[in-house]
Amino acid sequence: MSAHDPSACSTCALGEAIREKTALFAGTCDCLVALVGNPNTGKSTVFNRLTGLRQHTGNWPGKTTELAEGVFSEGGRIFKIVDLPGTYSLEAADNDEQVTANFLKKAAPEVTVVVADATALERNLLLCLQVAALHPKVIVAVNLIDEAEGRGIAVDVAKLSAELGLPVVPMAARRGQGVADLRRKIAELSLAVPLRLAPGNGKLPDSEDLYRRAGGIVKACVTLREPPEPSFDWRAALDWLLTSRWTAFPVMGAVFALVLWITILGANVPSNLLYGALVEKLHPFLKVLAEGIGLPWWLSGVLVDGMYLAGAWVVCVMLPPMAIFFPLFTLLEDLGYLPRVAFNMDGLLSRAGAHGKQALTMAIGYGCNAAGVVAARIIESPRERLVAILTNNFALCNGRWPTLILLSTLFVAPMAPAGLGTVFAMGAVLAVAVLGVALSLAAAWILSRTLLKGEPCAFHLEIPPIRRPCLWQVLYTSLIDRTVFVLWRAVVFAFPAGALIWCVANISAGALPLAWWLSELLSPLGWLMGLNGVILLAYVVAIPANELVVPTILMLTVTLGGQAVPGGTLFDPGKAADLKGLLSGAGWTSLTAFSLMLFCLCHNPCSTTILTIYKETKSVRWAFWATAMPLATGLVLCTLFAALWRLFA
Amino acid sequence: MMHCIRERLNYRVADGIASGAGIAAESLDALRPGERARILEIAPHCRGFERRRLTDLGLVPGSVVERAERAPFGGPVAFRLRGVTMALRPATASMVTVETL
Numbered sequence: 001m002s003a004h005d006p007s008a009c010s011t012c013a014l015g016e017a018i019r020e021k022t023a024l025f026a027g028t029c030d031c032l033v034a035l036v037g038n039p040n041t042g043k044s045t046v047f048n049r050l051t052g053l054r055q056h057t058g059n060w061p062g063k064t065t066e067l068a069e070g071v072f073s074e075g076g077r078i079f080k081i082v083d084l085p086g087t088y089s090l091e092a093a094d095n096d097e098q099v100t101a102n103f104l105k106k107a108a109p110e111v112t113v114v115v116a117d118a119t120a121l122e123r124n125l126l127l128c129l130q131v132a133a134l135h136p137k138v139i140v141a142v143n144l145i146d147e148a149e150g151r152g153i154a155v156d157v158a159k160l161s162a163e164l165g166l167p168v169v170p171m172a173a174r175r176g177q178g179v180a181d182l183r184r185k186i187a188e189l190s191l192a193v194p195l196r197l198a199p200g201n202g203k204l205p206d207s208e209d210l211y212r213r214a215g216g217i218v219k220a221c222v223t224l225r226e227p228p229e230p231s232f233d234w235r236a237a238l239d240w241l242l243t244s245r246w247t248a249f250p251v252m253g254a255v256f257a258l259v260l261w262i263t264i265l266g267a268n269v270p271s272n273l274l275y276g277a278l279v280e281k282l283h284p285f286l287k288v289l290a291e292g293i294g295l296p297w298w299l300s301g302v303l304v305d306g307m308y309l310a311g312a313w314v315v316c317v318m319l320p321p322m323a324i325f326f327p328l329f330t331l332l333e334d335l336g337y338l339p340r341v342a343f344n345m346d347g348l349l350s351r352a353g354a355h356g357k358q359a360l361t362m363a364i365g366y367g368c369n370a371a372g373v374v375a376a377r378i379i380e381s382p383r384e385r386l387v388a389i390l391t392n393n394f395a396l397c398n399g400r401w402p403t404l405i406l407l408s409t410l411f412v413a414p415m416a417p418a419g420l421g422t423v424f425a426m427g428a429v430l431a432v433a434v435l436g437v438a439l440s441l442a443a444a445w446i447l448s449r450t451l452l453k454g455e456p457c458a459f460h461l462e463i464p465p466i467r468r469p470c471l472w473q474v475l476y477t478s479l480i481d482r483t484v485f486v487l488w489r490a491v492v493f494a495f496p497a498g499a500l501i502w503c504v505a506n507i508s509a510g511a512l513p514l515a516w517w518l519s520e521l522l523s524p525l526g527w528l529m530g531l532n533g534v535i536l537l538a539y540v541v542a543i544p545a546n547e548l549v550v551p552t553i554l555m556l557t558v559t560l561g562g563q564a565v566p567g568g569t570l571f572d573p574g575k576a577a578d579l580k581g582l583l584s585g586a587g588w589t590s591l592t593a594f595s596l597m598l599f600c601l602c603h604n605p606c607s608t609t610i611l612t613i614y615k616e617t618k619s620v621r622w623a624f625w626a627t628a629m630p631l632a633t634g635l636v637l638c639t640l641f642a643a644l645w646r647l648f649a
Numbered sequence: 650m651m652h653c654i655r656e657r658l659n660y661r662v663a664d665g666i667a668s669g670a671g672i673a674a675e676s677l678d679a680l681r682p683g684e685r686a687r688i689l690e691i692a693p694h695c696r697g698f699e700r701r702r703l704t705d706l707g708l709v710p711g712s713v714v715e716r717a718e719r720a721p722f723g724g725p726v727a728f729r730l731r732g733v734t735m736a737l738r739p740a741t742a743s744m745v746t747v748e749t750l
Contacts, residue, residue, distance in 0.1 A: 089705035120732035123707045153732075207704045211712070243718050243727075343736050347724025350738065356725065459741065460706060463727060463734040 029071060029080035031190045032107065036100055036131060037115030038124050039086030040464045042143045044068075045173040045473065046115050047083040050183065067103075074187040082109070088123075090130045091204055104134065111137045111190050113182070118148035118155050118170075119465070121222055125164075125214035130204055132166055137189050139167050141182055146172040147465070152225045160221040174470050235466050242337060242466075248344045255337070256363065259328050263367070264401060267320035274319065278312035279572075301506055302499050305569045310498025310548060313570055314490050317547040321398045322483045325367040330478035334469035342461055352441045353448025355384035356461060358391075362440060365395030368486045369605055370612040372397075377616070383454045386622065387444050389613055390452075393605045393630045394440035396433050399546030403600050404429045406550065406573055410580050411593035428597070436601050443629065451625065489608045493544030497607075501541045501552055501570070505559050515556050529635065530595030530642030532587065534560065539599075543607045549600075554579075557586045591645050595638045602634030675749065678726055678742035680716035686747035688712045695744040707731050708745055 035050075037043040051070025068083040084100040091101075104112065112135050116124035121142070132138045142155055161168040167185050171178030241247050286308060290300035332338055338360050346356025357379045365372030372392040379385040396404070408425040416424035448454075504515045515537060519526075522540075523533030534556045542548035551570040561582075573579055583592075604627045605613070614623040680686055688710050691703055707730050708714075717727040717734060725736035 089701075091701055091705065123731040123733055126705070126707070207701075208709050211707065211709050239718075243720070245719075245721050248721060343718075343720050343725060343727065345720075345724075346736075346738070347720050347722030350724070351722075459725065459736075459738045460702060461725060461736040463736060465734075 030077040031079045032109045033079050033081040033186055034084055034104060034109035034112045035081055035115065036084050036112060037086060038088055038117065038127060040462055041115045041117040041124065042173050043086060043115040044083060046141060046143060046171065049173050049176055049179045050081055072183060074183045077187065079186060089126060111139065111186050113139045113141055115141045115143050118142045118145045119151060119153060121155065122214050122218040125217060126207065126210050128164065129210045129213060133205055139169060139185050139189060140164060141169050141171050143171045143173050145170045146175065154223045156221045163217045163220055238466055242340045243343060252341055252344060260366065262328065263321050263325040266324045270320040271316055274316040278316055283309055301502055306498040306502030307495045309570050310494040310501065311491050313551060314494040314545050314547055318490055319487055322367060322486060325398065326478040326482040327475055329364060329367065330474045331469050334474050336464045336466045339461060339463050343463060352444040354387050354444040355379045358388040361388045361392060362395045365392045365397060367398055369393050369395065369397045369609040370489065371482050371486050373609060373612045373616055383452055386452055387447055389616060390447060390626045390629060391440040391443045394436045394443065396436050396601060397546060400600050403550050404432055404597055407593045407597050411590055432597055432601050439633065490545050493607050497542060497544040497548065504541055505555060513559060516560055519560065529638035530591045530645065531599060532592065535596060539603060545606055561586050591642060595642055598638050598641055599634050602630050602637055604631040674746050676743045677745035677747050678739045682716050685713060685715045685750045687750055688714065689746045689748055692744040706735055
């Protein structure tokens, strides 16, 4: 961001850059600045504009939420700025608001910047007045001033400043307007001797009185003029299309299907390219290299065939879909569509005891469950947030779609009448996805009546106006916040799993590989569920990523089946000439395939997701339930299905 | 909150009495789309967290709200208030008494 900002470039000499970096990581700074504001005021945009890429998430003592912090320098001094969670008021009502209130009280920032939305100034002034009542050095950044002008709302900044007795900076942070001015004002104010003292008793004035004051201030400073009548109000039309009784659901279905379609199709080409480079080219090269430097076979096996191959595999299959899905999703978020989805879905979800915003965490779960779990932060009330976290695994993640599509193509398509194979295959995949939605609603319903009994929350949802998305920021947030985060965790887990998978397949006990003994051990349970021991073993060892399950199944099948194909390393389904023949040879039937499709939907989350659930809930208990619940569902469903199948087929 | 919902029926009766006294009072969720109203009070049985949240959102006596869209399947009702569109579940909205303008 800073690259677009001339003022930042002119001052960022090397020495200053080094000081900034030190400040960011060592925690030294000349002045601590807090950034507060109502949700949906563009506070994060202001933060990004102020700090550019000089930011990271910091852990502040006693906080449950990680806070983003960044630095900028102005006038030769380093300012550290902390982005506090969006809040309506300092009278702490929920967790996020407590974080903000506590931070302002305990960390005692020197300057507090309140970001206010110019299009809804009256509501935003409540927080301004509350902060001003507690802190002596407050700046009001009136953001979205361009949007307000477009809607015929004119804010008299000088008068507002006089009425509030605080410096006011008009901003259009998306375009970078007012950023330099805000930096300068922060620097000035930090050096100034406070002219007025904040009332010392630390008590907040009554909200109703503050609203009365806010109303008076707005009357004095804001003038409304009739906006130039547009020939066609596209915002209102779009809003109607997205939320009206008859169009809301079809539009939602279409948008979601389109996003998934683009993701699955669009990921193919880059996935193949990466596969060609990392698996087909680099892997044999590393193998030769390992032999060249004289590594023993088992060490080169563990390192190259095990760890490297699993890591590379995860990158190939995960990176492209995520790098497409998450930006598309963030685009919808930036457009303002996602709150409307929550609005549309709340009626259904509330009956299951869930929150409307769970529709969004589920939708993100279709990209990656770990990201879906993190996204549950947007649900303010703890009970509903846990419901969303615990049921997220029923949303089919990116790693499971290819498994379903493969099985469906191999086993369902041939059962269809001629010419309808693809339709049947896709129908079966869709049926599994729909079953997933039904199961997550059922699970939410049951949880709300058992483990998570409690009163439904005071639901409120702010619906922001539809906005033109800010493309650069979409890419930045989605790639940094979601894609890299998820990929990093998955790769970290893939290394030990790769080593384990290799060992299981290549280390022998007696005359037979370890995998044989283990799969024999699991095979009675496998039979009961309509699966086999090899599949269950693959699910155990490939826990780091669902993407690894099919290659592991194939590898184990080949290794244990004594087939003419060389085994012992992960196996690409696309590379097998007669995949169905291979599987049938290993005893697979239609029952195996169908049961596996069910188990693919209902099994424990991958280790990345489990760890994320633990980190988000800070509770081993909830991580356990999130793991056990879908697994138990899968055991029961598959066993029932297999029993019925054997009875009737 | 469940408690609030249970009391909703009684509350409706109380509404009727209030209207009888000459004030055209009704609850917020009874407004028709596009209708504007001024907030009279938040029901006394709505307390603590929930009451504060409504106050923080700007639902204080004297504020003017305009009813907007309603979500399908008994979902939330949207209102415009101080330039912001806000959705509340019907059970919550029913705890706010308004007079139509």
